Amino acid sequence: MASSSGGAAADLEIKSETACFGGRLLKCVHQSKATKTQMTFTVFLPPAAASSAVPVLYYLSGLTCTDDNFIQKAGAQRIAALRGVALVAPDTSPRGAGVAGEDEGWDFGTGAGFYVDATEAGWKENYRMYAYVTEELPAAVAASFPAVDTSKASVCGHSMGGHGALVVAFRNPDKYRSVSAFSAICNPVECPWGKKAFSGYLGKDEAAWKEYDATELMRRDGPFPSLGKILLDQGSADNFLTAGQLIPEALVKACEDKGQPCEMRMQDGYDHSYFFISSFIEDHVSMHADRLLA
Numbered sequence: 001m002a003s004s005s006g007g008a009a010a011d012l013e014i015k016s017e018t019a020c021f022g023g024r025l026l027k028c029v030h031q032s033k034a035t036k037t038q039m040t041f042t043v044f045l046p047p048a049a050a051s052s053a054v055p056v057l058y059y060l061s062g063l064t065c066t067d068d069n070f071i072q073k074a075g076a077q078r079i080a081a082l083r084g085v086a087l088v089a090p091d092t093s094p095r096g097a098g099v100a101g102e103d104e105g106w107d108f109g110t111g112a113g114f115y116v117d118a119t120e121a122g123w124k125e126n127y128r129m130y131a132y133v134t135e136e137l138p139a140a141v142a143a144s145f146p147a148v149d150t151s152k153a154s155v156c157g158h159s160m161g162g163h164g165a166l167v168v169a170f171r172n173p174d175k176y177r178s179v180s181a182f183s184a185i186c187n188p189v190e191c192p193w194g195k196k197a198f199s200g201y202l203g204k205d206e207a208a209w210k211e212y213d214a215t216e217l218m219r220r221d222g223p224f225p226s227l228g229k230i231l232l233d234q235g236s237a238d239n240f241l242t243a244g245q246l247i248p249e250a251l252v253k254a255c256e257d258k259g260q261p262c263e264m265r266m267q268d269g270y271d272h273s274y275f276f277i278s279s280f281i282e283d284h285v286s287m288h289a290d291r292l293l294a
């Protein structure tokens with residue numbers, strides 16, 4: 001497909017293109033080597049991409065989401081268009097991999113890839129979302145959208161995707177310029193969602209789980225000065241916070257202990273929904289734009 005931002009690589013199909021805030025939203029499908037399935041992601045190209053290279057903000061979504069939830073509900077495109085930043089929103093797991101049990105619950109399997117590379121039998125062939133988001137997705141974006149400068153990248157996410165954003169940034173501080181999260185699962189080795197996902201994807205060895213735990217990574221490898229200040233937004237009326245699924249205080253403490261700048265904002269009365277995300281997304285996109293465009 002020819003466009004001012006270049007033609008899509010041969011192995012990437014553009015399923016739809018929609019004008020948005022002077023830019024373009026493109027829903028893309030490609031065959032993934034990491035997951036051995038088709039994967040879908042949506043790219044927002046700001047108006048500036050028509051004439052110059054733009055940096056990119058990846059957004060990792062939470063449990064049950066596809067690429068659509070963020071694009072349709074967060075309202076990030078307006079500020080991304082203004083600041084000249086591309087957005088890339090991938091799906092949250094392989095779909096239709098045919099793994100036994102992948103559709104039995106909403107917090108494991110389909111829609112719940114947890115941004116890990118599974119090592120357990122049955123899952124390790126397809127559930128490789130860490131490799132997908134850190135390697136294959138940026139390469140696919142670079143190949144099909146040359147106006148997107150994937151060497152200038154930041155990452156944000158929500159809930160399971162907040163965990164994903166923090167982990168990919170902490171494990172690759174050279175690849176991302178900044179990281180932020182909404183309602184993140186900050187210490188998955190200690191919460192029910194994390195224990196279920198990590199035992200299923202990674203097995204019994206809890207040392208392997210820690211490689212995908214933001215708090216453990218900060219304690220062991222932090223600080224990460226190149227990431228600048230981490231921005232965390234959390235709603236005080238979030239039922240998953242009170243259920244002990246998120247544990248932001250552990251990450252905040254680890255950042256304090258290691259001297260990592262981190263701003264944790266407890267937003268009074270907000271819940272876990274996209275109404276919360278849309279209320280504060282502008283602050284996140286702006287923070288990333290400041291770092292990406294500096």
Ligand SMILES: N[C@@H](CCC(=O)N[C@@H](CSC=O)C(=O)NCC(=O)O)C(=O)O
Pocket residue numbers: 061062063064065069073106158159160161272273274
């Ligand atoms: N299936 C449950 C709850 C599902 C849910 O709340 N998902 C969140 C992410 S939770 C952590 O990763 C989400 O982003 N949902 C999509 C949305 O558009 O709100 C239920 O149905 O109650």
